[in-house]
Amino acid sequence: MTALSNASTDHDLFRQLGTGDSLAAFDLLFERYWKKLYAIAYVRLKSDQEAQDCVQEVFVNLWAKKGDIVTPLSIQAYLFTAVRNKVYNQLHARQIRDKHYIQYLKEVSSVQPNFGGGLEEEELNVIIEAEIAGMPDQMRKIYMLSRDENLSGVEIAGMLNLSHQTVRNQISTALKRIRERIAYYQL
The missing domain is CATH 1.10.10.10 (Winged helix-like DNA-binding domain superfamily/Winged helix DNA-binding domain)
Known part of the structure; x- marks a missing residue:
């Protein structure tokens, strides 16, 4: 088992996700990127809870697929893209939810x-x-x-x-x- 430290490169950590040091590597990636990913999500969503949920989903997916993901050229770009996609999906879901809510209110008030x-x-x-x-x-x-x-x-x-x-x-x-x-x- 290789000792991990904050000096480990992102690529080293990403490669080690599939090995025995996977939890330690995951923890370091999480510590390294959580705040940055949260900031990106929060700027778009303007909701603390939704931003936290998006970032959490990205890391949950990373953990779930740790053995299947090919190491990308840029770990940071990979994670930022994953959060951007989660935010886009969240905004789309919010827009649909809002549309249905307004329609529901109109229907309920008229019936x-x-x-x-x-x-x-x-x-x-x-x-x-x-x-x-x-x-x-x-x-x-x-x-x-x-x-x-x-x-x-x-x-x-x-x-x-x-x-x-x-x-x-x-x-x-x-x-x-x-x-x-x-x-x-x-x-």
Whole structure:
């Protein structure tokens, strides 16, 4: 068994994941990269818990596949790419969840009678419209193009000369604002 130290290179640690020193090598890689990977995830997700979850999933996958992964040229690039992909998947899932949540609220408010605890459809629409009106101009424009014109994120990005990721982030933030506003009035 080879003694591992903080002086071990990333490549040495990665190669040792498949040997008897795998736990020690994994621990050193974790210590070396956790904070950097967390920072990348947090900047995009703006959620402590989601960022921690993404980084944890990357390391869990690394451990689970430790014997199957071919040593990449750059361990750092490999881990950063893995976190970026997890973040992208998380943002995509959040966007879908937000879309379904808004649709659910609209359906529930139009189907169920109001017994004093929920919002009527008119009230819900007023709250949503007020929140949309209070959004920054670019966010409001992107949201309206997405919802009223049924344009895709790619189409909106091309129309407004923005990146597709910017459009996705703006729509996700707009939906989050609407969801939070509705939740506030539901109480």
